[in-house]
Amino acid sequence: MKILLVTSSARGHALAEALHRSPQKPEIISVCANNNPGIRAIASQMHVQNLMDFESIVRIVKESTPDLAVIGPDDPIGGGLADVLEELGLPTVAPKKSLARIEASKGFARNLMEKHGIKASPKFRIFERQANSQRDLLEEEKEMYTFIDQELQGNYVVKYDALKGGKGVKVSGEHLMSVDDGMQYALECLNECGRVVIEEKLIGVEFSLLSFVSGKQVVDMPAVQDHKRAFDGDTGSNTGGMGTYTDANHALPFLTAADVKRASEINRQTADALLRECGEGYKGILYGGFIAVKDGIRVIEYNARFGDPEALNILPLLSSDFVTVCQAITTGELTEDLVRFEKKATVCKYIVPKSYPDKKDEKGMEVIFPSDLPDNARLYYGDVSADEQGRLHLGGSRTAGIVGIGNSIAEAEKVAQEICSKVQGPIRFRSDIGTADLIQKRSQMMEDIRSVSS
Ligand code: AMP
Ligand code: GLY
Numbered sequence: 001m002k003i004l005l006v007t008s009s010a011r012g013h014a015l016a017e018a019l020h021r022s023p024q025k026p027e028i029i030s031v032c033a034n035n036n037p038g039i040r041a042i043a044s045q046m047h048v049q050n051l052m053d054f055e056s057i058v059r060i061v062k063e064s065t066p067d068l069a070v071i072g073p074d075d076p077i078g079g080g081l082a083d084v085l086e087e088l089g090l091p092t093v094a095p096k097k098s099l100a101r102i103e104a105s106k107g108f109a110r111n112l113m114e115k116h117g118i119k120a121s122p123k124f125r126i127f128e129r130q131a132n133s134q135r136d137l138l139e140e141e142k143e144m145y146t147f148i149d150q151e152l153q154g155n156y157v158v159k160y161d162a163l164k165g166g167k168g169v170k171v172s173g174e175h176l177m178s179v180d181d182g183m184q185y186a187l188e189c190l191n192e193c194g195r196v197v198i199e200e201k202l203i204g205v206e207f208s209l210l211s212f213v214s215g216k217q218v219v220d221m222p223a224v225q226d227h228k229r230a231f232d233g234d235t236g237s238n239t240g241g242m243g244t245y246t247d248a249n250h251a252l253p254f255l256t257a258a259d260v261k262r263a264s265e266i267n268r269q270t271a272d273a274l275l276r277e278c279g280e281g282y283k284g285i286l287y288g289g290f291i292a293v294k295d296g297i298r299v300i301e302y303n304a305r306f307g308d309p310e311a312l313n314i315l316p317l318l319s320s321d322f323v324t325v326c327q328a329i330t331t332g333e334l335t336e337d338l339v340r341f342e343k344k345a346t347v348c349k350y351i352v353p354k355s356y357p358d359k360k361d362e363k364g365m366e367v368i369f370p371s372d373l374p375d376n377a378r379l380y381y382g383d384v385s386a387d388e389q390g391r392l393h394l395g396g397s398r399t400a401g402i403v404g405i406g407n408s409i410a411e412a413e414k415v416a417q418e419i420c421s422k423v424q425g426p427i428r429f430r431s432d433i434g435t436a437d438l439i440q441k442r443s444q445m446m447e448d449i450r451s452v453s454s
Contacts, residue, residue: 001027001068001323002026002028002029002066003029003066004061004070004090005019005029005030005039005070005072006051006069006073007070007072008033008034008051008072009036009072009397009398010381010400011072011306011311011312012036013036013039013380013381013382015306015311016039017316018315018322019070019326020042022322022324024321027044028044029045029060029064029066030043030045030046032046032049033049033050034385035048037385037392038379045064051075051076052076054081054084058084058088068090068323068326068327069085069091070092070094070326071085071093071094072306074103074104074163074303074305076094077095077284077305078097078101082094082097082284091330094304094305095274096280099274099282099304100304102270102274102286103163103287103302103304103305105161105162105195106159106160106161106168107195109302110126110199112270112273112274112277113273115277116276118266118273120266122201123151124197125197125198127195128190129191129195141183144183144186144198145179147198148179148183148186149179152200154179155201156201157199157201158170158176158189159199167238168189170182170185182198186198202293202298204292204293204294204446205225205292206226206289206291207223207225207252207291208223208287208288208290209221209223209224209260209290210285210288210307210310211264211267211268211271211288212325212334214329214330214331215271215280215282216271216275218271219335219336219338222341223251223252224244224246224307224314225244225252226243226244227243227244230242230357233432238357239357240397241307241310241398242349242350242352243349243350243433244310244313244347245345245348246314246345246346247345248345248407249343250341253409253443254445255446263288263290266288266290266297271286283330284304285305285306286302286304287302287306288302293449308398309348312378316378316403317344317346318341319341319342320338320339324338325338325339342405344406345405345408345411346403346406347403347409347412347416348404348416349401349416349429349430349434350398350399350401351427351428351429352399352428353365353394353428354427354428356398363395365394366392366425367392368392368425369422370419370423373419376406376415377405377419378401378405379400379402379403379419380403381399381400382395382397382398382399382400382401383395383397384399394426394427399427400423402419402423402429404416404417404418404434413433
């Protein structure tokens with residue numbers, strides 16, 4: 001069994017490890033964006049290259065004849081790598097380009113949910129640059145202004161309608177301080193990609209529910225909460241995610257059972273809508289980004305892949321064979337029985353360079369990780385590369401995800417925190433992720449939101 005793994009980052013290392021521990025003992029052929037030491041230690045072939053160079057990936061497939069492919073990141077998925085690989089006869093765990101629009105186009109995702117009666121979106125409008133006379137453009141601007149200012153009363157979010165490395169969304173009160181700021185960014189999006197989504201700003205607590213999907217077959221993973229802000233107390237710039245936790249019951253402390261059930265139902269409805277809309281089934285990971293609000297659950301966004309760090313929490317808990325799950329996704333034989341997760345909690349904290357995400361001042365500097373990890377911890381390498389002597393050097397992005405596993409979130413947090421505090425180098429991490437204090441704050445916020453009478 002040979003598996004082509006197209007990936008990068010700590011999510012890639014976690015995927016490689018989950019495939020590697022399969023009783024089917026697959027050989028892993030890795031195509032990776034950097035010289036990731038974790039993946040290098042596992043893979044039998046390591047091709048370091050641009051993941052958007054599909055021609056080169058096709059050459060590798062022809063030479064190494066894998067039996068299955070797994071694609072990690074959004075860019076090659078959104079760019080249609082699954083279509084290219086399937087064309088070569090290679091069963092692939094990732095949706096084809098038309099289905100991956102659920103992530104690549106926020107406008108497509110909102111329209112799909114509306115068209116198929118999935119009631120989980122905030123108020124939204126999509127503006128398109130199709131007007132060709134100066135007068136039409138002015139009309140469009142006026143409509144946009146009225147929507148932001150009057151219908152949304154200045155509480156709005158502006159979304160660039162294409163992949164932008166997680167940096168295309170700007171929120172009023174955080175990045176955009178007035179209606180004019182919103183207009184300016186919306187026009188910038190229109191000029192750059194021809195379409196912009198403007199929507200109501202939702203107030204609530206965010207969480208992720210990822211599902212394995214093969215057409216109509218949908219099997220959920222444990223719910224996860226990510227922390228996007230750079231510093232403790234949810235302050236500073238937005239990042240790719242500074243850390244995450246899951247609970248032993250696979251739900252989250254601030255959610256009700258009905259909340260998790262509703263998110264699960266929305267993922268099922270969305271998989272079904274994709275099948276009806278695109279005429280073929282979605283095969284891969286469907287990542288629902290949700291927010292629990294006053295009166296239920298709404299969708300913030302969909303992703304067509306594993307989350308990073310979410311994969312770092314979820315994959316170590318998978319006690320059934322990941323390769324079998326991947327095979328079932330491609331053959332349409334996915335069942336609940338194939339997917340088993342340990343009833344444990346996890347806390348992941350990302351080690352990042354000190355100046356991340358605003359600058360890359362520490363790039364190239366050495367970082368040293370503790371050499372012995374306990375059984376209840378994992379270390380997944382991200383943007384870090386090894387030199388010839390085996391020393392590790394920081395890249396500019398997130399360095400490594402450290403995961404603690406325990407019977408409770410508190411136990412898992414202790415494990416992760418202890419290892420993080422032993423990492424040496426110009427790095428930092430968030431000490432508050434997974435602490436009782438932070439979780440209490442989330443629960444309190446949820447309680448406050450839901451107790452206010454409308
Ligand atoms: P996205 O790239 O769509 O995940 O958006 C990035 C972040 O923007 C999300 O994690 C949310 O914190 C925020 N966001 C996006 N859409 C909304 C919304 N409608 N209301 C409130 N916050 C939002
Ligand atoms: N954790 C956020 C993401 O993977 O998009």
